Amino acid sequence: MGQPRILIVEDERGLTQTLSWYFTREGFEAVVVHDGAEGLRKAQALLPDVILLDVMLPGMSGLDVCRELRGGERTKDIPIIMLTARSEETDQVEGFARGADDYVTKPFSNKVLLQRVKAVLRRSEGPGEAADVVEHEGVKIDRVRHRVTVGDEPVDLTPTEFKLLLCMLRQPGRAFNRHQLMDAAIGEGSIVLERTIDVHVKTLRQKLTKAGGAAELIETVRGVGYRFREAVAP
Template sequence: MARILVIEDEPALLKVLDYNFKHAGHEVLLAPSGEDGLRLARERRPDCILLDLNLPDVQGTEVCRSLQMSSETRDVPIVIVSARGDEVDRVVGFELGAIDYVVKPFSVRELLLRVGAILRRARATSGERRAAAFGALRIDEEAHRVWVDGREIELTLLEFKLLVALYENKERVQSRSALLDGVWGLDVGITTRTVDTHVKRLRDKLGRAGDYVQTVRGIGYRFADSPEPAESRVD
């Protein structure tokens, strides 16, 4: 059983999600506004958050940003559930740190399966503490924390997953499609350009350690085999 927080202002949809997730064995927290959602997220520490973008008080994008900025909630997987289905909206959602994006109207059964997959992946990676050091970079996988030259770097959940995926496969080239598959894990209806966007943001945040993430022209990316500065990097 997991604790699911639903931040949604449509009463009928709240009722449907409440019923179906409880029927699947989960505890459900309901928030009809952004402020209620932020308060419940801090107080009850959910295992997953379903977030609408159109809320009566605070835009869902701001709620997502606030959740990602807080040390208490930044590791909670966020699934955006929105009527906005354009690629640009999905890309913005992922850039803000959402782990998945579901467009209304949607299949409740599919949403249950998506959330179930997210929760299983979270449990699979939380059992054993793993820390890694590579040159100026240090990664604590269990705590979802990253440091460069001893200074902690704030990454979104997707940026962190991308960094770990690259690091764990260092010296091996990973195509954009493979990264999209491995990091996002589901068919989210976005293009491989999203990978490029996230890699650029990740490099920028990592500063000099961003050089460890190398571009392989026409294929994808790889993590450096040595912490020595790369001679060149293609953005």
């Protein structure tokens, strides 16, 4: 990747000045906007490599901006990190439910935020291995094209959902606990709630079912976590 472009959507002007200066120093092209509607327009026009998105914005909330971006064909795969002064569990879960890839509460360290940005960029880029296709029970993942299909029906997933599904699909029948799934899908050392994985699994089930897959493809393992269903005997 050349100079990555970061879009900062935040209404605290003192904070945006600091973030813009810091990320520019670290080799990013930083673009700043101060309200939700303009942030959505900029994201759709510029297609940045990553977005820092405040939850509480004038005009249009960050959660609504996130939802709109995830629903757009050109913007659905852009990594989004939510920023907020609120740290309650329901706020964090709602952010992930709307499609956010990570969630950082204020105040935060710029160095820590930089590492979180680099982590979501690595996940969105993927390993780039040729002909890396995984298929099981009618669900097919093409890592090179970053494409998921159920039969011939495409499934639109966020980068985090993609990683989560890939982790389970590569080892069907293996039970993963929530910490293992968080490491695989969100990144080692990320500070997130265990319930976050439950939210991602719920949306994955809904998307796979809508595309024609069985609702029970992702099974709950009581007291452990989740697994992708082994092949069903004919």
